[in-house]
Amino acid sequence: MEIFPALLSVITDPTLLFAIVLAAVVGMIVGATPGLTASAAIAMLLPITFYMSPLFALAFLYVIGKSGRYGGSIAAILFNTPGTAASAATQIDGYPLARAGKAGKAMRVATISSIIGDLMGDILLVIGVGFIAAIALKLGPPETFAIYFAAFVVIGSVIGNSIIKGLASALMGILIAMVGLDPISSEERYTFGSFELSNGIGLVPLMIGVFVLGEVFAQLETRRKITGETEENASTADGSTLTWEEYKPCLPHALRGGFIGAGIGVLPGLGSAIAAFISYGEGKRRAKNPEMWGKGALEGVAAPEAANNAVSGPSMAPLLTLGIPGSTIGAILLGVFLIHGIQVGPTLFLTDKELVYKLFACGMLGILAYGLIGYFGATQVARLILKIPTNVLYPLIFLTSFVAAYSARGSMFDVTVMTVAGFAGWLMRKYDFNVAAFVISFVLAKGAEETFRQSLLMSEGGALVFVERPIALAFLLVGLAAMGFRIRGIIKERRIAQGELGDA
Amino acid sequence: MRAYAEGLVLAAISIFAIWGAWQVPAASLGDTWAGIVPFSASVALLFLSGLMLAGAARQTASGASHAQDNGATLQIIGLFIIAVIYQQSFRWFGYLLPTALVAPLVLYFFGVRSRIGLAVSVILCPLVFHLIFFVLLGVYPPYGEVFDLLSWIQG
Numbered sequence: 001m002e003i004f005p006a007l008l009s010v011i012t013d014p015t016l017l018f019a020i021v022l023a024a025v026v027g028m029i030v031g032a033t034p035g036l037t038a039s040a041a042i043a044m045l046l047p048i049t050f051y052m053s054p055l056f057a058l059a060f061l062y063v064i065g066k067s068g069r070y071g072g073s074i075a076a077i078l079f080n081t082p083g084t085a086a087s088a089a090t091q092i093d094g095y096p097l098a099r100a101g102k103a104g105k106a107m108r109v110a111t112i113s114s115i116i117g118d119l120m121g122d123i124l125l126v127i128g129v130g131f132i133a134a135i136a137l138k139l140g141p142p143e144t145f146a147i148y149f150a151a152f153v154v155i156g157s158v159i160g161n162s163i164i165k166g167l168a169s170a171l172m173g174i175l176i177a178m179v180g181l182d183p184i185s186s187e188e189r190y191t192f193g194s195f196e197l198s199n200g201i202g203l204v205p206l207m208i209g210v211f212v213l214g215e216v217f218a219q220l221e222t223r224r225k226i227t228g229e230t231e232e233n234a235s236t237a238d239g240s241t242l243t244w245e246e247y248k249p250c251l252p253h254a255l256r257g258g259f260i261g262a263g264i265g266v267l268p269g270l271g272s273a274i275a276a277f278i279s280y281g282e283g284k285r286r287a288k289n290p291e292m293w294g295k296g297a298l299e300g301v302a303a304p305e306a307a308n309n310a311v312s313g314p315s316m317a318p319l320l321t322l323g324i325p326g327s328t329i330g331a332i333l334l335g336v337f338l339i340h341g342i343q344v345g346p347t348l349f350l351t352d353k354e355l356v357y358k359l360f361a362c363g364m365l366g367i368l369a370y371g372l373i374g375y376f377g378a379t380q381v382a383r384l385i386l387k388i389p390t391n392v393l394y395p396l397i398f399l400t401s402f403v404a405a406y407s408a409r410g411s412m413f414d415v416t417v418m419t420v421a422g423f424a425g426w427l428m429r430k431y432d433f434n435v436a437a438f439v440i441s442f443v444l445a446k447g448a449e450e451t452f453r454q455s456l457l458m459s460e461g462g463a464l465v466f467v468e469r470p471i472a473l474a475f476l477l478v479g480l481a482a483m484g485f486r487i488r489g490i491i492k493e494r495r496i497a498q499g500e501l502g503d504a
Numbered sequence: 505m506r507a508y509a510e511g512l513v514l515a516a517i518s519i520f521a522i523w524g525a526w527q528v529p530a531a532s533l534g535d536t537w538a539g540i541v542p543f544s545a546s547v548a549l550l551f552l553s554g555l556m557l558a559g560a561a562r563q564t565a566s567g568a569s570h571a572q573d574n575g576a577t578l579q580i581i582g583l584f585i586i587a588v589i590y591q592q593s594f595r596w597f598g599y600l601l602p603t604a605l606v607a608p609l610v611l612y613f614f615g616v617r618s619r620i621g622l623a624v625s626v627i628l629c630p631l632v633f634h635l636i637f638f639v640l641l642g643v644y645p646p647y648g649e650v651f652d653l654l655s656w657i658q659g
Contacts, residue, residue: 048641051641051642164552164555164556164559165556167548167552168514168549168552168553168556171545171546171548171549171552172517172549174541174542174545175521175542175545175546175549178541178542178545182528182538184535184536184538185531185532185535185538187528187529187538187539188528189524189525189528189538189539189542190521190524190525190542192524213587216583217580217583217584220576220579220580220583220613220614221576221577221579221580223614223615390614391611391614391615391616392611392614392616392621394614395607395610395611395613395614395616396629398583398587398610399603399606399607399610399629399633400633402587402590402591402594403599403633403637404637406594406599406637406643406646407637407641407643410643410644410646412591412594412595412646415591415594416591416592418591419584419587419588419591422584422587423584423587426580431506431510445541448541449541452540452541453536453540453541456536456540457535457536
């Protein structure tokens with residue numbers, strides 16, 4: 001019930017409403033611009049939030065994340081270039097619809113389905129988050145460490161093509177987080193006598209480096225490969241309107257997609273892309289017209305779009321209740337909480353409950369904001385994006401990353417960290433390592449270490465404490481099972497591929 | 505070959521990390537060793553690098569090869585060198601002068617060839633960034649130890 005006074009409070013605050021609308025526009029533009037991601041935009045804006053109130057900062061970045069997920073569909077449908085990984089599923093049917101002169105219709109289905117999915121995710125978050133927090137309060141260090149362990153394994157093994165590279169990325173994130181003074185004994189680790197390293201590696205410069213500067217390097221590489229210009233697919237007069245009769249068959253797919261996305265969103269690391277493709281596959285399996293899917297079915301746009309956006313709200317649940325970010329955007333938002341001295345975890349609901357519910361309210365109003373702008377102005381946004389000269393945009397982002405990294409703490413060392421992280425981020429992308437697993441593990445490492453060592457002290461040095469406590473054991477097994485399923489999946493995929501090669 | 509190189513680089517990183525963790529002093533009585541997590545993580549990384557190398561051996565046997573885009577890589581290394589010099593020059597020359605020099609250079613890297621555009625960027629980029637971050641947000645700008653254009657302008 002806390003959500004209603006929070007909604008009222010946000011609606012009556014014109015500054016917050018302005019932040020929400022601005023964030024909806026920024027997120028949509030960023031998400032729809034191929035090569036730019038909501039993560040990059042949020043990381044770049046992170047230092048500015050030092051100068052904002054916690055709620056304003058969190059709401060602004062949270063809504064950019066939400067709107068960015070939706071914005072990806074604009075590029076997928078109108079330019080045949082998915083703005084985000086998740087919108088690649090929307091592109092399968094969205095682009096054929098656009099080519100048939102129904103770009104406006106497809107955009108409206110995408111917008112309505114995004115709103116449905118996102119609102120479903122947020123409502124489930126509001127209902128469920130209090131229960132999860134109450135349970136989380138009862139967990140001891142061994143159980144919390146087991147959850148961290150499961151998160152590391154799931155994030156490392158499930159995202160990306162290679163389990164080994166994913167887990168290696170997660171381990172490298174942990175090792176980088178270990179640089180500096182040990183929080184318990186104050187012993188120096190990996191400092192090599194450097195005073196600056198003894199303060200540790202900052203979250204903000206690392207994120208700006210990996211997501212912003214790393215992306216600029218990646219874009220420089222991409223620009224050499226791309227030939228030709230991106231063109232917008234125009235709608236015919238009939239193709240831009242959407243009737244209730246046309247949307248009616250899409251509704252079950254949107255609702256199912258909403259549940260799939262919300263379920264996947266709670267699990268750390270899985271993310272929108274997996275949700276969107278599972279929803280698309282499930283939608284096609286249950287569709288009355290499966291032969292039309294892939295050739296321009298409106299339902300094929302509704303199913304992945306709802307799932308893609310439904311991930312957004314529930315992905316906040318592990319972050320807010322356990323301090324475990326389930327996505328890169330969650331990891332960056334954790335940075336905002338830390339910047340403002342707010343401790344994330346189960347106690348957040350005791351200390352800053354009002355802030356949390358106001359944030360949820362901002363998220364819901366953000367959905368309405370991007371929904372309205374998208375429904376009536378997606379094609380205008382697309383035209384605006386086509387006018388952005390990328391050869392000017394990326395140099396400006398390059399320059400912004402340096403001044404943003406410096407602004408966080410006024411530290412030149414942070415700028416050096418950002419530069420090195422940018423190059424490392426590009427190398428990781430180039431060699432198919434998992435950047436998301438690296439960053440999320442970097443964020444999780446300190447908490448995991450603390451709970452691990454507390455558990456060892458509790459048991460006087462014995463690691464059996466993790467096996468003797470049933471909840472801890474269950475989470476350790478969940479992590480191992482996730483890895484097992486992923487290995488099985490990869491083996492299966494390889495067998496199918498080998499079979500296809502054999503047939504050819 | 506690429507898979508071998510990846511495995512070897514990962515092995516080198518993990519051996520370095522093991523050595524770094526080993527430098528952490530032993531724990532005092534009743535405490536846990538501060539190097540336990542870095543040590544465990546680096547040993548796990550070494551194990552993964554071993555798996556990668558084993559996988560690479562199989563890949564080589566099947567004769568897989570990867571085409572490399574050396575031109576793009578060289579361009580990115582060039583941009584990285586500019587980035588390193590740029591961030592270092594903040595310490596020597598403050599924010600304005602390095603930004604005025606680097607802005608047209610990076611624009612050129614990304615294909616901007618308009619002389620007027622490049623010339624405008626020399627003035628506009630440092631000015632706009634300075635106004636947003638150091639005037640509006642009130643961040644204290646980095647001071648150039650050798651020469652600081654901002655101090656010179658302000659007299």
